Amino acid sequence: MSQTLPSRRHPFHLVDPSPWPLIASMGAFCTTIGGVMYMHSFNGGGYVALLGLTIVLFTMFVWCRDIVRESTYQGNHTKAVQNGLRYGMILFILSEVMFFLSFFWAFFHSSLAPAIEIGSVWPPQGIHTLDPWEVPFLNTIILLLSGATVTWSHHAMLHGNRTESITGLIFTVILATAFTSFQVYEYMDASFSIADGIYGSTFYMATGFHGFHVFVGTCFLTVCLIRQIRYHFTTTHHFGFEAAAWYWHFVDVVWLFLFASIYWWGNA
Structure with a gap:
């Protein structure tokens, strides 16, 4: 039976x-x-x-x-599913931290004890480095402002203020696009390329991959902006936006380390 x-x-x-x-x-x-x-x-x-x-x-x-x-x-996407997504996003960001750690490791390994093949000096002879207080410093201000605007948007979303949340996201996307534009201008103006020894390799790999992450984060935030306009988010159900905000803050922090180590300290 x-x-x-x-x-x-x-x-x-x-x-x-x-x-x-x-x-x-x-x-x-x-x-x-x-x-x-x-x-x-x-x-x-x-x-x-x-x-x-x-x-x-x-x-x-x-x-x-x-x-x-x-x-x-x-x-x-119940609460249990959202918690699982949060853990997954945290683990993903931790993997990204290790990804960029490898580039910083390569940079400091090469700069703290320069090889005799490059003259035992850093930056190597013949490399005309970029002034950290021009475009890099401007991009630092832009990214810090974008971090503030995305936080503003998040707090507005938590309090049900949809207009301010959309406005904050629009400003964030504009600032992110401006950062990428200045990064492209910097690359076009640089006197060295990725093929110029260990300095060019470490510089372009670290800053280039960060630029790629900025591009991905910009796409992420643009999708969140469209979803917020179309009423996809509520005050309690908006993990997609939270994930984008976490990712963007990670991008901000990585840039601060890039600016301090590669642009400023590595330029001395």
């Missing part, structure tokens, strides 16, 4: 099978291979990297779209 078992109800969300992790990994692979090919002057390397970056951006869009549907329209 068959017996029907009662369904087990729990607060967790069991996600449906998704193709986006596989497609995102393929895009990241193409971006990496294409970037290496481009840096070593292989034909078509730039196109491969652009293809991979396009795949990654497309996957980010559709994956976030699915998450928004699960959270806003299907109600799958």
